[in-house]
Amino acid sequence: MPRIPAVPDAEAGVVGRLVYRLARRRFGSVPEPFAVARHHRKLFWAALVSELGWERAATVLPATVREIAVYRTATVVGCSWCVDFGTMLQRLSGLDVDRLAHIDEYATSPLFSPAERLAIAYADAMTAQPMTVTDDQVAVLEREFGRAGLVELTQMIAVENMRARGNHALGITDQGFDAACAVPQGRSLDGSRTP
Structure with a gap:
């Protein structure tokens, strides 16, 4: 509640x-x-x-890239409502939600494309406290997605940070939209695992 x-x-x-x-x-x-x-x-x-x-x-980026970055942001912040709702939206859009259980392995998993890996790493860097975005990272993202795509990716990650942090602060938790995916337990707000 x-x-x-x-x-x-x-x-x-x-x-x-x-x-x-x-x-x-x-x-x-x-x-x-x-x-x-x-x-x-x-x-x-x-x-x-x-x-x-x-x-x-938000139509410049491929939906898979945009939605995986938003999903990652929700998991790092620890917003179970956002993970629940976002998984449902991905499923309804026909995206592969089975791979979401492997999000922590994105850097090496063949389930994620190189473009998705870049977006997930950017979501991690933007969501980290303090933020860890670098000039080199932004330059690579601009080459990959173009300026409009980079702005879209940045905006959607920022929006998800706002949503997830607000929901988390107000104690709004998963609502049962998609029980197939839950926030990994033991994750702190900086994304690191806790004992």
């Missing part, structure tokens, strides 16, 4: 109930981060518009 309860349908307002209904139709359930955000109606709308905008605008 989150640290702040979700706003129930009865208290969500007419338009809020409409958004909840549309979310149920699309995802099977109302995403808990939206239902919690409904406590602050202006930020609820800002988040909704932003999410729809990012979804429609």
Whole structure:
């Protein structure tokens, strides 16, 4: 249960109930981060518009590259809700979710393409505290994805850091969208394994 309860349908307002209904139709359930955000109606709308905008605008990179970087970010931060929801979205998009269990082996695993490895390493560098992104890393990414692709990758990793850290702070955990994938246990916020 989150640290702040979700706003129930009865208290969500007419338009809020409409958004909840549309979310149920699309995802099977109302995403808990939206239902919690409904406590602050202006930020609820800002988040909704932003999410729809990012979804429609992020089209330069191949979906596999973009989504694997977002997934990696969620696992490093330790947001079980983001991992759960993100896995469902990948599955619904026809992406290979079975390989997600091997994300920690990305550097050597044949399950990940060279472009995906670059994106995952960048997600690690951007999510690390302190950040470890280097000039050389950015130059390689620009050669691989172009400037627009690099900006898209950077933005989507940054957005996922915001989502995952907010959900984690509010105690929003996996909602059962995709039970096939869970956050590896024993991971600290800097991505290192804990005993």
